[in-house]
Amino acid sequence: MxxxxxxxxxxxxxxxxxxxxxxxxxxxxxxxxxxxxxxxxxxxxxxxxxxxxxxxxxxxxxxxxxxxxxxxxxxxxxxxxxxxxxxxxxxxxxxxxxxxxxxxxxxxxxxxxxxxxxxxxxxxxxxxxxxxxxxxxxxxxxxxxxxxxxxxxxxxxxxxxxxxxxxxxxxxxxxxxxxxxxxxxxxxxxxxxxxxxxxxxxxxxxxxxxxxxxxxxxxxxxxxxxxxxxxxxxxxxxSQGRRMDPGGLESLLAERLEHPRWVDVARRCLSCANCTMVCPTCFCHTTEEVPNVEGTESEHWRRWDSCFQLAHSQLHTTSVRASPRSRYRQWLTHKLGTWSAQFGTSGCVGCGRCIVWCPVGIDLTEEVAALRVAPVAPSGGAAR
Ligand code: SF4
Ligand code: SF4
Incomplete structure (x- = not known):
């Protein structure tokens, strides 16, 4: 040509x-x-x-x-x-x-x-x-x-x-x-x-x-x-095997922070961080200083990290997200909810990698479908 x-x-x-x-x-x-x-x-x-x-x-x-x-x-x-x-x-x-x-x-x-x-x-x-x-x-x-x-x-x-x-x-x-x-x-x-x-x-x-x-x-x-x-x-x-309706997720997830499904998924989640490593949009990282033995120079390195790691939310002496429930909730509510306010789109593009490479097969499309169902109010009190 x-x-x-x-x-x-x-x-x-x-x-x-x-x-x-x-x-x-x-x-x-x-x-x-x-x-x-x-x-x-x-x-x-x-x-x-x-x-x-x-x-x-x-x-x-x-x-x-x-x-x-x-x-x-x-x-x-x-x-x-x-x-x-x-x-x-x-x-x-x-x-x-x-x-x-x-x-x-x-x-x-x-x-x-x-x-x-x-x-x-x-x-x-x-x-x-x-x-x-x-x-x-x-x-x-x-x-x-x-x-x-x-x-x-x-x-x-x-x-x-x-x-x-x-x-x-x-x-x-x-x-x-x-x-x-x-x-x-x-x-x-x-x-x-x-x-x-x-x-x-x-x-x-x-x-x-x-x-x-x-x-x-x-x-x-x-x-x-x-x-x-x-x-x-x-x-x-x-012929795609799964679907997820992204509509209204930002407000839905914000309303469902105490939904019992978070406890259910936390029982299965190993906090292994695989889902974040394979996700094309996850970008959490930490930094490391590598000084030489003389102490005259230090290399500053960035390394992939994950919100599933306990240390990732460490402030002073304690981890803000100490339980698997809080870490999975943080990941999903950021990815599908607050990401929109921060960056203007969902943080998920539907590639499915986090489902495939989760060793226990946790599927965010299933989790979202479960979270869409309003929790049943315990008898004698309002649902939270
Ligand atoms: S399906 Fe969404 S959350 Fe899961 S790895 Fe792909 S982009 Fe990330
Ligand atoms: S890959 Fe699965 S088990 Fe591992 S942190 Fe993610 S959701 Fe939990």
Whole structure:
């Protein structure tokens, strides 16, 4: 293609030409990361060739379980979402933020510039693109910008893939965050496989995406391919295994702080923090100082933390949220309620990871449904 395609236009990339997309990304200076198979799961890692992708694999997530299975075709993106989310590249689990140095000249603070290369995120799902919009607001949308996040975020290219399979734990359709990708990606792919052809509908979302598309041997997109892509998205939305009505949750949760369901869920919750580690929008962290033995300098590190950890709410000598009940309630009421006042949207995009990777299968869609049912007033007194 000689001229850069216009934003919003689509073309067909035959499967046989898919390696040209990886070459084009590298030619534009990006290191490519995307889905790959490791340890029985589809996780994010470096993509050097298309053979690194989960060709012919799908996943079977459900509450507290995850399995991979072979597909009957050679789809590259024929799965939902695995345990990893893209935040690990933008907000790493451990991040050296600055080093403080003391000496005769006084104290100096030297910020650490992240050394990460520009990255192409290949295979972002609609819910993950929505989650990126949320973490952008958290880290860069307030009066102070997080330098480390902003540096990495400014160097990524987002290649979305519209979902063609729905997991039993997916509910992005009901949250309004997927499975179609309307905005927020530089390029959008829809994988089209039928008995005789394997191809991708590629749609340009931004000028950066157009630069990559210029390097590709795209064919004109026939109307039937666009219809087929829309049909895939509609079928995926219909077949999602869960749903959650986000309407009115902020006020509902504020009214139900003493609902008996919090006691019920606390009996099951292990406070393991898995749900927050796999959630694409959870951003709780703590900081560590690592001094050298001479005591002349100290490295300041940020590390993922969780509101399920007792120490996370420690003030002076005590933890403000000492019980599993108070910690689960804090997580859910923030994620689905007070997050809206703080950041303007729900903190949940319906990816379902917290359901899958909870070792006891706690399902926030079930918890919310239970909380919607008004508690029965004890005889002789009002319900609280
Ligand atoms: S709360 Fe659960 S379903 Fe919602 S975005 Fe986080 S991991 Fe996904
Ligand atoms: S809800 Fe599940 S994943 Fe989250 S802390 Fe409790 S047991 Fe762990």
């Amino acid at each position: 000689d001229r850069a395609p216009e934003i919003g236009t689509s073309g067909i990339l035959p499967r046989a030409e898919f390696p040209r997309l990886l070459e084009a990304l590298r030619a534009e200076g990006y290191s490519v990361v995307g889905p790959t198979v490791r340890d029985g799961a589809i996780v994010l890692g470096e993509i050097r060739t298309d053979a690194d992708l989960p060709i012919g694999w799908t996943d079977r997530p459900d509450a507290g379980t995850y399995r991979m299975e072979r597909r009957s075709d050679e789809a590259l993106f024929g799965y939902g979402v695995g345990p990893h989310c893209w935040k690990k590249y933008l907000f790493p689990a451990r991040d050296h933020l600055w080093t403080a140095r003391g000496g005769d000249g006084g104290l100096t603070i030297d910020p650490v510039e992240p050394a990460d290369p520009p990255r192409a995120f290949l295979g972002m799902r609609a819910c993950e693109i929505a989650a990126l919009g949320i973490t952008d607001r958290v880290f860069t949308g307030g009066p102070a910008t997080d330098r480390s996040y902003a540096h990495r975020r400014g160097r990524i290219l987002r290649i979305g893939v519209q979902c063609g399979t729905a997991g039993a734990t997916c509910f992005c359709a009901s949250m309004g965050t997927g499975p179609g990708i309307a905005a927020g990606a530089d390029l959008v792919l829809t994988e089209l496989i039928d008995s005789s052809r394997h191809r991708f509908l590629l749609t340009v979302g931004t000028e950066e995406g157009a630069r990559v598309a210029t390097r590709l041997p795209l064919l004109p997109a026939p109307a039937e391919a666009i219809v087929a892509a829309d049909a895939i998205v509609a079928r995926t939305a219909r």
